[in-house]
Amino acid sequence: MKLNNEEINRYSRHLTLPEVGMAGQLEIKKSRVLMIGAGGLGSPLGMYLGAVGVGKIGLVDFDVVDHTNLHRQIAHTTADEGRPKVESLRDTILAGNPHVEIIEHSGYFNAHNCLAIVKDYDLILDGSDNFPTRFCANDAAFFLKKPLIHGAIFQFEGQVTVFAPHLGGPCYRCLLPEPPPEGAVPT
Amino acid sequence: MGVVIEIPSALKKYVNNQDEVEVQGNSVEEAFDSLCKDFAELKPNLFDENGKVRNFINVYLNDDDIRYAEGMNSSVQDGDCIQIVPSIAGGR
Amino acid sequence: MLPGVVGLIQATEIIKLILEGGAPLIGRLLLYDAMKMNFKEVRVRKDPECALCGVHPSVTELIDYKAFCDVPLPGAELSEDIDEAEFELSPREFKDAMDQDPSAVLVDVRETYEWDICRIDGAQLMPLSSFDPTTTGLDPETTIYLYCYKGKRSMLALKELKRAGFNKLKNLSGGIDLWAEEVDSDMPQY
Structure with a gap:
């Protein structure tokens, strides 16, 4: 794999950072990242990961863009209202960087499809908004030995961690052995 | 000086909107007893009907989970910090 | 942000x-x-x-x-014996019933910040977060019409009132959100 001249120019500020360099930029280009959720967390995630040159980004979301999403789901614009979020986010990412391959997984992420989706990626991002999806993402990532980058928000607080039991770290169930009663934790 | 208990935003309304409350006690349990005595409404939001900390709330003593010390019996001293961290799931 | x-x-x-x-x-x-x-x-x-x-x-x-993840909230199972459908009215039915009932009492169980966005005329605010069926001052002889944002919280309040001895209760199915769509097109949705 090589960068063409346009890409070298595009990523030049990365290429001159010793911590990234040509080898690092090629690693970024080779990487395949799955994003579960194309909403509040998914918007900045997708836009930045696309801009920095992640080679392949998978987008999972079942929802369509709603007017009430726009004040925080910044990848979606007023013109995107009613469109599937994966399509809207795809267009935003590609407008920023056409070198990214986007795979759309429009629909729910659940026990029936999670392994088939996750297996084609190196890193899994959890930007979902509910406990069933979070437990499902955790278990799928564990069984397929993929790092799971967890992010969750509530009101004015956020939580981020990386679950990588195959690297000796904890998993989501180590942090939260059982789900809370429905309604006890607003999302 | 006592033990500081940090309150997450979801529970602040039960402690007069304070970010943290200073209490006295020699164990996590005593510190929580003291907290719930001052703020009775907090108790059912922190503990289940069997008196156990609700399963979606983790308690950290000086940044480590009390499950890996002696749980609620973990001893505390002046200057220690107990942090209450409920799990959250939002992403939208 | x-x-x-x-x-x-x-x-x-x-x-x-x-x-x-x-x-x-x-x-x-x-x-x-x-x-x-x-x-x-x-x-x-x-x-x-x-x-x-x-x-x-x-x-x-x-x-x-x-x-x-389908773990019920403690207390939620107590109310299984209540047939919710018996108390539900569509927005249009809810409005017609209130219009024909001069003693109707309308209760909004949403939180204050929601009340500040929009409300149905004539409602009184009793947020579910501090709802106590024994101290509402409501009269069990008059019909109490309850609503919230989507109709779920008001059903919880309805069940609490039912357990406290109230029987004349109605719930706005779909809440103020559906009301805005089907009854009052000037009402903002949030």
């Missing part, structure tokens, strides 16, 4: 993992508080008793996650 901050921390971790550089957030839970504007971290250990990644796992394949 909160999702921006949290999402970009996740993105940063992704790039670090790809580059195998720095100290990843493995075993550390980063807590961000926008109001206090501080970051803290606590340690998250690998639990030897974890049902999935522990020494003797009980979860060895994917499960039904919806069912796993």
